[in-house]
Amino acid sequence: MHLKDDLLQAIEQANLVGRGGAAFPVARKWRRIKDLAKPKKYVVCNASEGEPDVSKDFFLLENYPAEVFKGMLLAMDFLETKEGYFYINKKYYQALQVKIDSLIEFCQKRGYLIHLFLEEPSYIGGETGALLNSIEGKKVQPRYKDPSPSVLGIFGVPVLLHNVETLYDVACVSSDKFEQTRLATISGEGIAKPDVYRVKSEQNVSEILRQTANYPNFDFFVQVGGGAAGEVLSSVQAETAILSGSGSIRVFPKTISPYSFLKNLFAFYTRESCGKCSPCRDGSWQLLQLLTGLDEKSELPWAKFSPIIKIMDKGSFCNLGKSIALPVRSYAANILGIKV
Amino acid sequence: MSKTVTVYIDGQLYQAEEGQSLLQIALANQIDIPHLCHHPDLPADHNCRLCLVKHDGQVESSCEIQAREGLHIETRDSEIRELRTENLKLILASHREKCPKCQEKLPCPVAGLMKKYGVTSEEYRRKMLDLSVHKMANAAEFDPNLCVRCGLCVSACANIGINFLKLEGKSSDAHLTHSQNPKVDCIYCGQCTVSCPVGAIREQSHLTEVEAALADPEKIVIVQMAPSVRASIGEEFGLEAGINLEKKMFTALRRLGFDKIFDVNMGADITTMIEAEELSERLRQKFAGEKSVLPMFTSCCPGWVKFLEFYYPEMIPHLTTARSPHIHSGGAYKTWWAKKAGIDPSRIVVVSLMPCTSKKYEADMEKLSFEYQGYKLKPVDLVLTTRETAALLKKHQIDLLNLPESEADLEGEYSGAAAIYGASGGVMESALRTTAHLLTGQELPKVDLQEVRGMKGIKKATIKIGEQEIKVAVVATPRNARNILEKIKRGLEEYDYIEFMACPGGCIGGGGQPLQGTIETIKKRIAGLYTIDANKKVRRAHENQVVKDFLAFAKAEPSLAEKILYTNYSVKNKFE
Numbered sequence: 001m002h003l004k005d006d007l008l009q010a011i012e013q014a015n016l017v018g019r020g021g022a023a024f025p026v027a028r029k030w031r032r033i034k035d036l037a038k039p040k041k042y043v044v045c046n047a048s049e050g051e052p053d054v055s056k057d058f059f060l061l062e063n064y065p066a067e068v069f070k071g072m073l074l075a076m077d078f079l080e081t082k083e084g085y086f087y088i089n090k091k092y093y094q095a096l097q098v099k100i101d102s103l104i105e106f107c108q109k110r111g112y113l114i115h116l117f118l119e120e121p122s123y124i125g126g127e128t129g130a131l132l133n134s135i136e137g138k139k140v141q142p143r144y145k146d147p148s149p150s151v152l153g154i155f156g157v158p159v160l161l162h163n164v165e166t167l168y169d170v171a172c173v174s175s176d177k178f179e180q181t182r183l184a185t186i187s188g189e190g191i192a193k194p195d196v197y198r199v200k201s202e203q204n205v206s207e208i209l210r211q212t213a214n215y216p217n218f219d220f221f222v223q224v225g226g227g228a229a230g231e232v233l234s235s236v237q238a239e240t241a242i243l244s245g246s247g248s249i250r251v252f253p254k255t256i257s258p259y260s261f262l263k264n265l266f267a268f269y270t271r272e273s274c275g276k277c278s279p280c281r282d283g284s285w286q287l288l289q290l291l292t293g294l295d296e297k298s299e300l301p302w303a304k305f306s307p308i309i310k311i312m313d314k315g316s317f318c319n320l321g322k323s324i325a326l327p328v329r330s331y332a333a334n335i336l337g338i339k340v
Numbered sequence: 341m342s343k344t345v346t347v348y349i350d351g352q353l354y355q356a357e358e359g360q361s362l363l364q365i366a367l368a369n370q371i372d373i374p375h376l377c378h379h380p381d382l383p384a385d386h387n388c389r390l391c392l393v394k395h396d397g398q399v400e401s402s403c404e405i406q407a408r409e410g411l412h413i414e415t416r417d418s419e420i421r422e423l424r425t426e427n428l429k430l431i432l433a434s435h436r437e438k439c440p441k442c443q444e445k446l447p448c449p450v451a452g453l454m455k456k457y458g459v460t461s462e463e464y465r466r467k468m469l470d471l472s473v474h475k476m477a478n479a480a481e482f483d484p485n486l487c488v489r490c491g492l493c494v495s496a497c498a499n500i501g502i503n504f505l506k507l508e509g510k511s512s513d514a515h516l517t518h519s520q521n522p523k524v525d526c527i528y529c530g531q532c533t534v535s536c537p538v539g540a541i542r543e544q545s546h547l548t549e550v551e552a553a554l555a556d557p558e559k560i561v562i563v564q565m566a567p568s569v570r571a572s573i574g575e576e577f578g579l580e581a582g583i584n585l586e587k588k589m590f591t592a593l594r595r596l597g598f599d600k601i602f603d604v605n606m607g608a609d610i611t612t613m614i615e616a617e618e619l620s621e622r623l624r625q626k627f628a629g630e631k632s633v634l635p636m637f638t639s640c641c642p643g644w645v646k647f648l649e650f651y652y653p654e655m656i657p658h659l660t661t662a663r664s665p666h667i668h669s670g671g672a673y674k675t676w677w678a679k680k681a682g683i684d685p686s687r688i689v690v691v692s693l694m695p696c697t698s699k700k701y702e703a704d705m706e707k708l709s710f711e712y713q714g715y716k717l718k719p720v721d722l723v724l725t726t727r728e729t730a731a732l733l734k735k736h737q738i739d740l741l742n743l744p745e746s747e748a749d750l751e752g753e754y755s756g757a758a759a760i761y762g763a764s765g766g767v768m769e770s771a772l773r774t775t776a777h778l779l780t781g782q783e784l785p786k787v788d789l790q791e792v793r794g795m796k797g798i799k800k801a802t803i804k805i806g807e808q809e810i811k812v813a814v815v816a817t818p819r820n821a822r823n824i825l826e827k828i829k830r831g832l833e834e835y836d837y838i839e840f841m842a843c844p845g846g847c848i849g850g851g852g853q854p855l856q857g858t859i860e861t862i863k864k865r866i867a868g869l870y871t872i873d874a875n876k877k878v879r880r881a882h883e884n885q886v887v888k889d890f891l892a893f894a895k896a897e898p899s900l901a902e903k904i905l906y907t908n909y910s911v912k913n914k915f916e
Binding site: 122124139140144145146270271272273274275276277278279281282283284285286289307308310311314315316317 | 384385386387388389392399401404406422423426427430431433464465466467488489507509510511512513514
C-alpha cells in the first residue's frame with residue numbers, strides 16, 4: 001500500500017477524477033481539504049446513485065465492497081481523521097445490508113467510525129448540498145455555493161465527499177491496479193446484454209457498444225453520460241463521442257416517438273425536482289402539462305417548450321434544473337433536426 | 341471591518357462592502373431588480389430566481405453574486421427581461437384567480453411586478469393541490485395554492501423562535517404547511533404575514549364587516565387607533581416610516597363615516613393604571629415580606645399571552661390580570677361613554693385599528709364579553725390591521741396625505757405614556773411612571789427611561805423607586821422570552837417586572853404592519869412614537885382626566901369593574 005504523500009502523488013499521476021459525474025480532479029480536492037487547519041474532518045461516501053440508467057455504484061458495492069471501504073479508509077488516513085459517513089440509497093442498503101454492515105464493523109474494530117446514513121431514494125439526494133443537508137437533518141435541497149462543502153460540510157466540519165466509484169479507484173491506485181478504466185452502465189430495450197461494464201476511461205460510445213456485444217441491429221440513437229440528463233447523440237455521433245458524466249449509455253430505437261421520449265424526460269424532471277426554485281419546480285411541471293391530451297402521433301408544441309427550457313437552463317438554482325436543456329436540445333437537434 | 345470595493349451596475353460605479361450581494365447593492369441604490377424571496381433581515385435562500393442579471397455575459401441571480409473589486413453586472417439586458425418575464429409567468433401561474441386582494445381590486449403586493457413585466461398570471465395554469473386555506477385561530481390564514489414557496493414566512497416564524505410554519509413536499513407538490521408536533525403552535529403574531537410577497541399568508545380580513553357596520557344607520561360605529569398605526573400607515577402611501585399621521589387619520593376616519601373617533605391610547609392609559617396598581621400591590625407585598633408572585637409579566641400582547649399559556653402554562657400566575665388597552669377602552673365606550681351619551685350599548689360597534697393580527701384573535705375571546713344593561717357585549721367587535729386600514733382608505737379614494745388635520749373626540753384624550761405603548765419597553769416605562777407615583781406619591785426624577793428603549797431583544801434595568809430598587813426586563817420575540825423564562829425557572833435571574841412582546845421591536849414591528857418591514861423601518865417608526873410622547877404636555881397615565889373619570893365610574897360599581905378591567909388566563913392546547 002502507498003504511504004500518504006505517496007498515494008496523493010499516485011492519484012495525481014493516474015489523473016484520477018471524480019466519478020459522480022463532474023470529473024473533478026481527486027488530488028486537487030484532497031489537497032484543498034488537507035490544507036485546512038481544522039481539528040475535525042469527515043470523509044463521506046456518496047452511494048445515492050439516483051440517476052435512472054446508472055447502476056455502476058450498486059455493481060461495485062455488490063462485487064467490490066471491500067475496495068470501496070478501503071478507498072474510504074485511505075482518504076481518512078490521508079486527512080488524519082477517524083470519522084466518516086456512508087450515505088446510501090435505502091434500496092441499495094436493503095439489498096446489500098450484510099456486506100455493508102460487516103464492513104462498517106470491520107472498520108470500527110480498526111478504529112474508524114463510519115456512520116451509516118440511509119437515504120430516501122431520490123435524484124437530488126445525491127447532489128452535494130442536498131446530501132449534506134440531508135445528513136444534517138435539513139431539507140433535501142441543494143445549498144448555496146459558498147461556503148464550499150470542503151470548508152463547511154456537515155455541522156461546520158469540512159467534508160471530503162466522493163462517489164463510490166471514485167473511492168474504488170483510489171483503492172485500485174493504492175495497490176497499483178488502476179488501469180485507466182471506468183464503469184459504463186448500458187441499458188435500453190432490444191439490446192443484447194444490458195449491464196455494467198468496465199471500459200477504458202477515454203473510450204467512444206459505439207466502440208463500447210460493439211465490445212460489449214450491445215451494438216443494436218436496428219436504427220437507434222443513444223443518451224450518454226448522466227442518465228436522463230445525458231446528451232442525446234445519433235448513431236453517427238456515437239462513433240466519435242467519448243463516454244462522459246456518470247457513465248450511462250442508454251439505447252433508444254429511432255422509432256420512439258418524440259412524444260414518448262419527451263414524456264419520460266419531462267416526467268423525470270417533474271418527479272425529481274426538489275421543489276426549491278421556481279424554474280425547475282414549476283417549469284418541469286408545465287412542460288409535462290404541455291403534453292396533456294397529446295399522443296404518439298401529435299405535433300409537439302416546441303415553441304411553447306422553448307421559453308421554459310430556457311429559464312430552466314439559465315435560471316435554475318442547481319444543476320438539476322439547468323441540466324434539462326442538454327437532453328432536450330440535443331434530442332431536438334441531433335435526432336429531429338429542430339432548434340430549441 | 342469589511343473592505344470597501346467598487347462595483348459597476350449598468351456601467352455606473354458604486355461603492356459596496358466586499359461580499360455583499362449585488363442584489364443588496366442594487367436595492368440600496370434604488371436600482372430596480374425584481375425579487376420575491378429576499379428579505380434583508382432573513383437568511384437568503386435564492387429560490388425565486390427573479391433577480392437575474394448578466395455577469396461576464398452569463399446569466400446569474402444577483403442575490404448569489406458577491407461584490408468584489410471591479411465586478412460588472414448588467415440589469416437591463418433584453419434577454420434578462422425575457423427570462424424574468426418567463427419566470428414570473430411560472431411563479432405566478434393562476435395568482436389572480438386565487439388572490440383575494442386581486443379579486444377585490446385592492447392593492448396586491450405583486451401587482452406592480454405583473455404590470456411591469458406584462459404578466460397576467462393566466463399564461464400557465466398552476467397545479468392546484470388538494471389543500472384548503474389554513475386558519476390560524478381567527479387571526480391569520482394561509483392558502484397553500486397561492487403561496488409561491490419563497491419560504492420567507494417559514495424563516496420569519498423560525499426567526500422569532502416559533503417554527504410553526506414549514507415547507508413540505510418536493511417538486512410541484514412542495515407546499516406550505518404547519519408543524520404536526522403537538523408541542524409547537526402558532527401564537528398568531530402575524531410576522532409571517534408581513535413577509536409574504538404574494539398575499540398567500542395574511543390576516544383574516546374584517547373589511548367587509550367594517551364596511552357593513554359603516555353602512556348600517558342603526559349602528560354607532562366607534563373607531564380607535566392603536567399607538568403604532570399612526571407612525572406606520574404613511575408607508576402604505578409612500579411616506580418614510582415613522583411619520584406621525586395621527587391628525588390626518590382622525591380626519592380620514594371621519595370621512596369614512598365613523599361616528600366617533602376615539603383612541604386606543606386612551607385605553608393604554610387605563611391599562612397602565614390597572615397594571616401599575618397591581619404591580620404596586622405585588623411589590624408592596626414583597627417589601628412587607630409577604631408572599632407575592634413576582635416577577636409580574638405584562639399581558640397586553642395576545643401573542644405573548646398565547647405563547648405563555650401554551651409553552652409555559654405553569655407561569656400563568658405571573659401575568660398581570662389587567663386587560664389590554666383596546667379591550668379596556670372598548671369596555672369603557674360600551675358602558676361609561678354609552679351611559680354618558682345616552683346611547684343603547686347594543687347599537688355600538690367598536691372597530692380597533694391595530695398593527696397586529698393577534699388582536700383579531702383576542703377581540704373574539706369569549707372570556708372578554710360582559711353583561712351590561714341586559715346585553716352581552718364584546719368590548720371590541722372588529723379589528724383592522726394597518727394594512728387593511730390603508731386598503732379601506734384607498735378603496736374609498738381617501739387621499740390621506742393631503743387631508744386637513746383634526747383632533748380625536750374628547751374621550752380619545754391620552755397621555756404621552758400611552759403613545760409609547762407601541763414600542764418595546766413602552767408599556768414598562770408607562771407603568772413605572774405610574775407605579776412610582778402610586779408607591780411613593782412622587783414622580784420619578786426622570787420621566788424618560790432610556791434603559792428600556794431600543795430594538796435590543798432583551799433589555800435589563802434596575803429602577804429606583806423611592807428607597808427600593810426594582811429589577812425589570814423588557815423582552816421582544818418568543819425566542820428571547822424563552823431565554824429569560826428558562827433563567828427565571830432555574831433561579832439564575834430574578835426580576836420584579838417584565839414586559840414581553842411577541843414581535844421584534846414591540847407592536848410597532850407587529851404582524852399587521854405594512855408589508856416587508858425591516859429592522860431599519862421599525863427603528864424609524866419607534867423614533868416617531870417617542871417624539872409624540874416627548875411633545876405631550878401630559879406624560880403620565882395617572883394625569884389623564886378622561887381616564888380618571890372613567891375609572892371613578894367603573895370603580896363605583898365593583899361588579900362592573902371586575903368585568904371590564906380584569907381578565908384571567910388558562911392553559912391552551914394546540915390551535916386554541
